[in-house]
Amino acid sequence: MLSAVERYTDYAHTGPGTLGGKLMRSVWQPVALSDSVEAGRAIPVQVMGEEFTFYRGETGTPHLVAGRCAHRNTQLSVGWIEGDCIRCFYHGWKYDEHGQCVEQAVENPGFASKVSIPSYPVQEYLGLVFAYLGEGDPPPMPRYPEFESGCVVDAVMMDVPYNFYQNMENSVDTLHVSWVHRKSNFYSDSRLSDFKGDEKKVGTLEGSIVEFSADETEYGFIFRDIYDNGSVRVSHFEMPNTLHIKVWPVDAESGWRDFVAWKVPIDDQSYHNFNLTIAHVDGAAADRYRAHPQNPRNSGRGAQWLEIQRLGNEILAGRSRLTVEDVGELAKSVNLQDYVAQRGQGLIVDRVHERLGQSDKIVILLRKLWSREMAKIANGEPLKRWHWPGHLEVTTGAH
Numbered sequence: 001m002l003s004a005v006e007r008y009t010d011y012a013h014t015g016p017g018t019l020g021g022k023l024m025r026s027v028w029q030p031v032a033l034s035d036s037v038e039a040g041r042a043i044p045v046q047v048m049g050e051e052f053t054f055y056r057g058e059t060g061t062p063h064l065v066a067g068r069c070a071h072r073n074t075q076l077s078v079g080w081i082e083g084d085c086i087r088c089f090y091h092g093w094k095y096d097e098h099g100q101c102v103e104q105a106v107e108n109p110g111f112a113s114k115v116s117i118p119s120y121p122v123q124e125y126l127g128l129v130f131a132y133l134g135e136g137d138p139p140p141m142p143r144y145p146e147f148e149s150g151c152v153v154d155a156v157m158m159d160v161p162y163n164f165y166q167n168m169e170n171s172v173d174t175l176h177v178s179w180v181h182r183k184s185n186f187y188s189d190s191r192l193s194d195f196k197g198d199e200k201k202v203g204t205l206e207g208s209i210v211e212f213s214a215d216e217t218e219y220g221f222i223f224r225d226i227y228d229n230g231s232v233r234v235s236h237f238e239m240p241n242t243l244h245i246k247v248w249p250v251d252a253e254s255g256w257r258d259f260v261a262w263k264v265p266i267d268d269q270s271y272h273n274f275n276l277t278i279a280h281v282d283g284a285a286a287d288r289y290r291a292h293p294q295n296p297r298n299s300g301r302g303a304q305w306l307e308i309q310r311l312g313n314e315i316l317a318g319r320s321r322l323t324v325e326d327v328g329e330l331a332k333s334v335n336l337q338d339y340v341a342q343r344g345q346g347l348i349v350d351r352v353h354e355r356l357g358q359s360d361k362i363v364i365l366l367r368k369l370w371s372r373e374m375a376k377i378a379n380g381e382p383l384k385r386w387h388w389p390g391h392l393e394v395t396t397g398a399h
């Protein structure tokens with residue numbers, strides 16, 4: 001008889017009704033950036049193959065309802081906001097924030113009360129809009145008190161054109177950092193890199209990874225990279241899809257930053273990467289950090305990300321190489337390097353043809369936890385109640 005890990009191995013598909021989709025829908029997920037919608041406006045949102053409408057009422061309260069009107073299914077986001085209701089652009093049916101139809105033109109009295117569309121609980125936190133898309137009552141939403149004050153939190157979203165689980169695995173696969181990013185603005189180990197940008201050398205990891213370890217916890221798992229100089233880098237993974245690591249300094253003043261990332265499928269071949277970057281600076285130092293050209297929110301990121309994808313596709317097609325000669329300074333871009341490695345696995349990697357080794361032990365633990373929880377869903381058993389304790393140490397491994 002096959003074990004859960006052998007049997008429940010479809011990590012890539014998260015549409016409605018799939019086991020992976022049910023696991024992902026069992027917790028709160030970010031679905032939009034808070035600043036993506038002003039009061040009185042609506043946008044379409046797609047998550048795990050489902051369409052939604054995210055809008056703010058006229059006073060700014062966020063609401064999430066179905067993507068389409070119940071009447072003849074046009075896209076609701078192009079409609080009008082009235083108070084906390086949304087009115088369909090096509091024939092004017094009006095829905096309240098609970099999805100109840102409250103007004104129709106030229107219809108029999110009483111028809112509206114029989115019509116409703118799904119609505120979902122939403123909460124805004126740290127610049128992200130979280131929604132609970134699962135069945136039953138939502139679990140408590142994780143909170144990160146240490147990021148709520150005395151720091152600068154930048155929330156960004158990047159849409160990535162391949163399956164989200166490839167990035168999930170990449171997130172915990174720290175060996176790739178020594179290779180994919182060996183000549184980058186992320187990692188400048190003196191023995192592996194010839195990149196010597198002085199500013200970016202602040203706080204680098206001076207060593208090579210010789211071993212990994214990972215242990216299941218109440219929130220997911222803790223994982224460690226052990227370096228040949230004896231230092232240990234500690235990171236965390238919050239089940240089912242959230243990474244907590246330290247990221248490199250943009251300057252000495254703001255120092256190593258915390259980074260929390262949710263990988264949320266748009267559909268099976270693309271995902272939203274919702275990233276929080278947290279710099280522990282206050283006052284004038286916070287203003288300087290906000291103005292820094294490498295602050296995650298500063299200009300050009302959207303255009304640069306499109307250029308990175310274009311260059312990545314050129315490299316994968318063999319028309320370019322990942323070198324400064326071919327693609328300029330973007331050769332050192334962590335995002336371009338990751339794109340080439342992960343999109344290079346295909347739109348959805350074929351895991352049947354892998355040869356895993358002991359260096360994959362953290363990836364294997366991630367899959368094991370997913371397989372075990374998916375098996376519980378398949379068998380109608382209760383899922384593990386993941387609990388983020390509020391604060392955990394995340395370290396760089398630097399001395």
Ligand code: FES
Nearest residue numbers: 069071072088091
């Ligand atoms: S499609 Fe929305 S009112 Fe007709």
Ligand SMILES: [Fe+2]
Nearest residue numbers: 176180181338
């Ligand atoms: Fe990477």
